[in-house]
Amino acid sequence: xxxxxxxxxxxxxxxxxxxxxxxxxxxxxxxxxxxxxxxxxxxxxxxxxxxxxxxxxxxxxxxxxxxxxxxxxxxxxxxxxxxxxxxxxxxxxxxxxxxxxxxxxxxxxxxxxxxxxxxxxxxxxxxxxxxxxxxxxxxxxxxxxxxxxxxxxxxxxxxxxxxxxxxxxxxxxxxxxxxxxxxxxxxxxxxxxxxxxxxxxxxxxxxxxxxxxxxxxxxxxxxxxxxxxxxxxxxxxxxxxxxxxxxxxxxxx
Amino acid sequence: xxxxxxxxxxxxxxxxxxxxxxxxxxxxxxxxxxxxxxxxxxxxxxxxxxxxxxxxxxxxxxxxxxxxxxxxxxxxxxxxxxxxxxxxxxxxxxxxxxxxxxxxxxxxxxxxxxxxxxxxxxxxxxxxxxxxxxxxxxxxxxxxxxxxxxxxxxxxxxxxxxxxxxxxxxxxxxxxxxxxxxxxxxxxxxxxxxxxxxxxxxxxxxxxxxxxxxxxxxxxxxxxxxxxxxxxxxxxxxxxxxxxxxxxxxxxxx
Numbered sequence: 001x002x003x004x005x006x007x008x009x010x011x012x013x014x015x016x017x018x019x020x021x022x023x024x025x026x027x028x029x030x031x032x033x034x035x036x037x038x039x040x041x042x043x044x045x046x047x048x049x050x051x052x053x054x055x056x057x058x059x060x061x062x063x064x065x066x067x068x069x070x071x072x073x074x075x076x077x078x079x080x081x082x083x084x085x086x087x088x089x090x091x092x093x094x095x096x097x098x099x100x101x102x103x104x105x106x107x108x109x110x111x112x113x114x115x116x117x118x119x120x121x122x123x124x125x126x127x128x129x130x131x132x133x134x135x136x137x138x139x140x141x142x143x144x145x146x147x148x149x150x151x152x153x154x155x156x157x158x159x160x161x162x163x164x165x166x167x168x169x170x171x172x173x174x175x176x177x178x179x180x181x182x183x184x185x186x187x188x189x190x191x192x193x194x195x196x197x198x199x200x201x202x203x204x205x206x207x208x209x210x211x212x213x214x215x216x217x218x219x220x221x222x223x224x225x226x227x228x229x230x231x232x233x234x235x236x237x238x239x240x241x242x243x244x245x246x247x248x249x250x251x252x253x
Numbered sequence: 254x255x256x257x258x259x260x261x262x263x264x265x266x267x268x269x270x271x272x273x274x275x276x277x278x279x280x281x282x283x284x285x286x287x288x289x290x291x292x293x294x295x296x297x298x299x300x301x302x303x304x305x306x307x308x309x310x311x312x313x314x315x316x317x318x319x320x321x322x323x324x325x326x327x328x329x330x331x332x333x334x335x336x337x338x339x340x341x342x343x344x345x346x347x348x349x350x351x352x353x354x355x356x357x358x359x360x361x362x363x364x365x366x367x368x369x370x371x372x373x374x375x376x377x378x379x380x381x382x383x384x385x386x387x388x389x390x391x392x393x394x395x396x397x398x399x400x401x402x403x404x405x406x407x408x409x410x411x412x413x414x415x416x417x418x419x420x421x422x423x424x425x426x427x428x429x430x431x432x433x434x435x436x437x438x439x440x441x442x443x444x445x446x447x448x449x450x451x452x453x454x455x456x457x458x459x460x461x462x463x464x465x466x467x468x469x470x471x472x473x474x475x476x477x478x479x480x481x482x483x484x485x486x487x488x489x490x491x492x493x494x495x496x497x498x499x500x501x502x503x504x505x506x507x
Contacts, residue, residue, distance in 0.1 A: 034507050082344075083499040106273050113269055
């Protein structure tokens with residue numbers, strides 16, 4: 001069994017998905033956080049050391065790595081939320097949106113207004129969101145509740161509304177952070193199907209997960225991030241297998 | 254400063270915040286007027302009944318001071334955490350962070366404008382209206398500029414120095430006592446008056462009193478100076494916020 005070395009990073013991104021042009025390019029990205037605000041001791045925590053890959057139009061890219069590997073930080077970089085400390089992130093005129101559940105929800109306001117506000121925060125105009133409002137409400141299966149303040153909703157209902165907003169808007173690149181398991185079993189199936197539909201269509205998706213099965217079933221290319229560096233990129237089956245072998249060998253501390 | 258596509262978000266958000274805030278209480282919108290009335294009553298009780306200083310136009314001077322001071326202090330204290338406290342949101346989506354203090358400024362200004370209308374009705378009926386009231390809109394615009402500048406400054410700095418939120422509270426109480434909310438300019442001895450009036454809120458409050466109660470026109474030169482300085486501050490601080498737009502989310506999760 002080949003045992004991957006920790007010191008053999010930076011595999012050149014394997015471009016399996018030849019059909020598209022790059023929409024996002026990450027080159028030698030590094031992100032460091034200050035861990036404490038104590039002025040007497042400065043502890044720097046490096047979330048990402050050196051990550052490079054491209055996101056190509058039309059592909060669904062899975063980013064796999066264990067907890068703390070820097071996956072969420074990578075999503076924030078790609079979503080344009082934060083800028084890296086080193087390296088270069090380029091978006092080739094693509095609109096990018098994080099499938100951010102409950103972005104900007106106000107518990108006192110009704111579902112409709114929250115859907116509009118959230119959609120606008122995700123980068124769409126009032127008109128664009130308004131046009132999609134009916135299908136958002138439909139998809140979320142909220143019925144009469146849509147006109148009630150969302151503080152009266154169950155957790156599942158809020159998640160359904162949030163997913164519907166983010167899902168029905170179609171940015172060039174959709175970033176997803178392991179939120180596929182939302183709501184009750186029935187809605188989970190529905191949201192998974194919706195995601196699969198997107199994967200078959202031309203929608204470009206970046207899905208972040210620590211679960212190999214999710215990546216295998218939903219993505220057509222995968223990048224493995226370990227310890228803040230790109231370990232491997234390629235076909236999901238190969239990457240996930242290598243990742244899982246590695247995880248078994250070097251279990252999380 | 255803010256991209257045009259965000260202005261419609263801003264408009265809707267301000268409207269919704271007002272609605273959302275009101276819906277939390279039984280008396281909802283009524284509180285926006287009741288709160289300052291209660292505060293004025295307390296001051297009036299202390300100063301006129303307990304300290305025996307209630308003679309003459311004191312009640313009018315007091316209400317003018319309190320109402321315009323509250324407009325400023327509410328905005329400043331609500332702006333402190335406007336960026337830092339929005340952590341869950343700003344770590345998920347990108348948007349220009351100046352929107353956050355601006356929302357606070359607009360929401361509080363709307364609420365306070367109702368109070369100001371009540372105040373003007375009260376003074377107009379009980380004390381009378383004079384032609385110098387015509388200068389009031391200019392004073393209001395200049396105070397808006399002052400409020401906005403202060404809001405941006407505290408919002409922009411707290412993410413870098415979270416300890417500021419305590420200092421702002423203390424600073425506001427100190428500033429309240431230095432702004433002549435409960436007393437008039439003529440109580441200050443001649444030699445300190447110019448120093449006292451360097452504080453823009455002290456300056457504005459005494460000008461409001463002059464215009465609304467003493468039938469005199471404002472001192473244009475000092476108003477102009479305040480507007481220029483605060484306008485410049487708004488420009489500089491929004492540039493600062495813009496420069497750090499993608500740094501704030503990181504400060505919020507650190």
